[in-house]
Amino acid sequence: SQKIEQNSEALNIQEGKTATLTCNYTNYSPAYLQWYRQDPGRGPVFLLLIRENEKEKRKERLKVTFDTTLKQSLFHITASQPADSATYLCALRSNSGYALNFGKGTSLLVTP
């Protein structure tokens, strides 16, 4: 069966450090992978999309890597700020249809 795995343990880091979140997947043949941010009581917000032929993508303080051999994506937030505290979700499109499947997310807490 198709699986998307994200670290279920919350990640606590100090302001100014780099946060690195991991997304591993099995039984997907993704053309692209997406990352979203979700704050409590809100719907997820799209952050970045990286395609299978892209190794790395950057947007401001965010960097995403995508290794289709390892079946893994890494999501980095540099110079982290308390406002970056949220749950981060990765998402992949199902092989068999149009569903966009999400991991359960990793909670990030950035402390001053």
Added chain:
Amino acid sequence: GAGVSQSPSNKVTEKGKDVELRCDPISGHTALYWYRQSLGQGLEFLIYFQGNSAPDKSGLPSDRFSAERTGGSVSTLTIQRTQQEDSAVYLCASSLMAEKLFFGSGTQLSVL
């Protein structure tokens, strides 16, 4: 409005009653998704609409759940004979090319 609008924001119902949840997608978005998120859990895909194509209903958990999208715009998710395990946040999302999804704030459904 500029974003995806869902109503009601909260719904409390008694076990066995039917409920209807509404989603107004972003104007011009051809793709529309429904997801369910239980407390502390990930997003569970329910159904996907794309233009005039037949919807992908592969995520609907039982025949008590149904959804329609009228005129390629507004969508209604109906849950018949609600059960306590249906209690969750129901999220709607729309997109232009079934890639970057824009989510509403969700409907919190509580079945007593």
